[in-house]
Amino acid sequence: MKYIITTSRKPPTKVRSFAKDLAFILSTKPLTRGKLSIEELIKKLGDEDKLLIVDCKKGNPSRIRVMDKKGKISQILLKGVKHIRELKEKPIFKKNLPLVLAENEFSEKFSKILGLNTIKSIDEANPNCYIVKFINENNLFSLYLIDPISRKMFGKFFTIRKIIE
Numbered sequence: 001m002k003y004i005i006t007t008s009r010k011p012p013t014k015v016r017s018f019a020k021d022l023a024f025i026l027s028t029k030p031l032t033r034g035k036l037s038i039e040e041l042i043k044k045l046g047d048e049d050k051l052l053i054v055d056c057k058k059g060n061p062s063r064i065r066v067m068d069k070k071g072k073i074s075q076i077l078l079k080g081v082k083h084i085r086e087l088k089e090k091p092i093f094k095k096n097l098p099l100v101l102a103e104n105e106f107s108e109k110f111s112k113i114l115g116l117n118t119i120k121s122i123d124e125a126n127p128n129c130y131i132v133k134f135i136n137e138n139n140l141f142s143l144y145l146i147d148p149i150s151r152k153m154f155g156k157f158f159t160i161r162k163i164i165e
Helices: 013-025 038-043 105-114
Strands: 003-007 050-057 060-068 073-081 099-101 131-137 140-146 153-164
Touching (some): 003 013, 013 050, 013 060, 073 105, 131 153
Parallel strands (some): 099 131
Antiparallel strands (some): 060 073, 131 140
């Protein structure tokens, strides 16, 4: 599984920074879109790959459109975003895809859309990847990363209002 992460056309700095942070979380690099159309971006995908496009509203990241090679579109609607550079303690880059801690239906839905593996407890985690944990805050779900070795939690990276499949 590979991810192509990009933004809508002519994104503000906050949106470009968020795309870089999202790429960090998913252990990949963002793609500068330039004049590429969505169709051209989809052609770059392998059969199992996903295209993630970060859109903005009023200069801030507002949603992530997730597309596959077949053209299936899902959306992750965002409420708030915090950049990695704003954290007091910053996680270090890990080459492997993160695992999702399957604690609720929301985490299952998120992992299904992005094609990420789930685990039932932190003890099952590979030490070479982060664990994605969602915390319910007033019916909004905030994403945190957990280092399986130190058990240190980093975040909150962003808050999700809703996932549309």
